[in-house]
Amino acid sequence: MKRATQAKRTTIYDLAELAGTSASAVSAVLNGNWRKRRISSQLAERITRLAEEQGYALNMQASVLRRERSKIIGMIVPKYDNRYFGSIVEQFETLARKRGLFPIVTCTRRDPELEIEAARAMLSYQVDCLIATGATDPDRIGDLCGAAGVRTVNLDLPGSCAPSVISDNFGGALELTRRVLANCEKEFGERFPLLFIGGRGTDHNTSERIRGFRAAHAEANVEVDETLILPCGYAPEKAESAMQQLAEGGPALPRGMFVNSTISLEGVMRWVRRSGHYAKGVPHLGCFDWDPFVAMLGDHIEMVRQDVPGMLHAVFEIIDSGTAEPKVVHIPPIVEKIG
Amino acid sequence: MKRATQAKRTTIYDLAELAGTSASAVSAVLNGNWRKRRISSQLAERITRLAEEQGYALNMQASVLRRERSKIIGMIVPKYDNRYFGSIVEQFETLARKRGLFPIVTCTRRDPELEIEAARAMLSYQVDCLIATGATDPDRIGDLCGAAGVRTVNLDLPGSCAPSVISDNFGGALELTRRVLANCEKEFGERFPLLFIGGRGTDHNTSERIRGFRAAHAEANVEVDETLILPCGYAPEKAESAMQQLAEGGPALPRGMFVNSTISLEGVMRWVRRSGHYAKGVPHLGCFDWDPFVAMLGDHIEMVRQDVPGMLHAVFEIIDSGTAEPKVVHIPPIVEKIG
DNA sequence: CAAGACTGCTCAATCGATGAAGCAGAATTG
DNA sequence: CAATTCTGCTTCATCGATTGAGCAGTCTTG
DSSP states (O other), X not given: OHHHHTSSXXXXXXXXXXXXXXXXXXXXXXXXXXXXXXXXXHHHHHHHHHHHHHTOOOOHHHHHHHXXXXXXXXXXXXXSSSHHHHHHHHHHHHHHHHTTOEEEEEEOTTOHHHHHHHHHHHHHTTOSEEEEESOSOHHHHHHHHHHHTOEEEEESSOOSSSOEEEEOHHHHHHHHHHHHHHHHHHHHSSOOOOEEEOEETTSHHHHHHHHHHHXXXXXXXXXXXXXXXXXXXXXXXXXXXXXXXXXXXXXXXXXXXXXXXXXXXXXXXXXXXXXXXXXXXXXXXXXXXXXXXXXXXXXXXXXXXXXXXXXXXXXXXXXXXTOOSOOEEEEOOEEEOOO | OHHHHTSSOOOHHHHHHHXXXXXXXXXXXXTTTTTTTTOOHHHHHHHHHHHHHHTOXXXXXXXHHHSSOOOEEXXXXXXXXXXXXXXXXXXXXXXXXXXXXEEEEEEOTTOHHHHHHHHHHHHHTTOSEEEEESOSOHHHHHHHHHHXXXXXXXXXXXXXXXXXXXXXXXXXXXXXXHHHHHHHHHHHSSOOOOEEEOEETTSHHHHHHHHHHHHHHXXXXXXXXXXXXXXXXXXXXHHHHHHHHHHHHOSOOOSEEEESSHHHHHHHHHHHHHHOTTTTOOOEEEEESOOTTGXXXXXXXXXXXXXXXXXXXXXXXXXXXXXXXXOEEEEOOEEXXXX
């Protein structure tokens, strides 16, 4: 097997010996600034060829240790179980690579402890910059990074000690609620308050969406039913049991609702199907977030799709510009309805 | 601002000076083996406290450079746009962390070039082990890693130079096809060949699934229609245009089909809805892969859910055991139908 | 009480890449 | 032809953490 011979990895010292030159020349050639270090092109070529033959691979740990910037950019993300975060991560990796940065992403499963542990780990790996996506406590992360002199950008949920890029939650929720109210009026011939379900009452996005929800009700002259505002968390099970409780409490279930994320919608739909409570007609729904299969579930669902490419462009604009002001950039989401 | 004072990061030398001791004592205390290096617990405590006060963070680059093992484990994954890969990544991170490993994941967007570039990058970062998930060319990655003395495990798609963990594609496809054939017979009172759509004809999974598809037809005494086997790729658009072409070619569209992945299903469903060709009745579907909203699309869809926890346990068992034999482990998928 | 064992540390080399400084020899200039 | 400039390298310190080797003291033991 080749493996035995190649137990040890080839280093610039090995190449230097093989080429009959110095490690510093090899380094200069392989990291591209041999021209300004006045290495002849013959030697450069010889070293390049040897490196290829020997299957040389740079040791990034050594390289980063020596350099001032690591060119590593980190992101923490709550979950990988929906299209929104999935496309955020994919876009992030693409844009990072385009800038010659090495992206490292880690998922914290909405666990506050894991979140800061992950942030600490990223700092240990010398990230130049950290994107905190949907963090429970963005400022805690911001402080950690600040102490290490590392830049942070908050995404999806805003913080107060670093720039943030978020959706226009108020605007999106306002429009989404308007549509659901209108759909209900069209079908039932009357206006009535909707149910708001999903999300955490303490997070900025949820409270802004509730504000939009209220504003749309006010506009339509419908009084909000306070018992129908249920920010029960994001997990499907939470939404499911909130629905169950609601059904047990009162006799009439809402015929229209605002569901705060596809993941909550998963629980709501499950309950709707299992409980049989909506056997005589499905409720009109509005979902803040998009999923292709939800779009196919029927014409009773309106969706708001967050503008992920727009959000990530804003993030990298902030990074490129070097701003550290804790400004919040609002990206308008897209209200769509695919049949 | 604190930032100015803290421009430079605290190192073990700084702590050593503050504690009036040596860097080597600090290192021993902070990496936990101070006991075996006979450091007194008083000193240990003093150093620990100081480290906390100063917000010390280990420099992993330096640490990894010095050690023989990096404790970094890499994974490359084709996409983040479906539940299957999403849960693979999440499970992977969880299990890696449980073992004290640092997971780094990167998405290669089904691009063969990016795939090997990503593998090279991971090697540069000194990963101890690399999981190649759904790789276009697992053996190329295997060779790269082999040359660097790094272990590889193939996941989802098998390779020939490293252990592989994959679903029992034949068995899953056999059962799924059986069910769709049975559903069709129940509704239409007759047996007829199904459509197979999605996936790459060249990949092992797709060809095994086609084999299962054929076996189920044989079992049911139905002759496979060769013009209905369309491994057109994974992207939704590919499936969409394959359906379009099929519709343009012949008059009768299949009333039953096997769709090879949720992502292909996305295209199929889009076409079914847009084209209006199935206005008088939706086709019976079988989908190799699972998605919660697909499960809600109606009772005409059967799904096979790949056993992600089972697969990842197998992966880590291989890693823990240290085997390097290119064996293929088949994990049976779960055939389910959620109403 | 001398020999050995133990305690609690420190010293210095090392991992691999980088780049400032320096040094021969060749080429150019006044 | 001496003085300067240029070319094409090499030497060496450095980044921060790790670890084998070593070294004073103190404690034990026959």
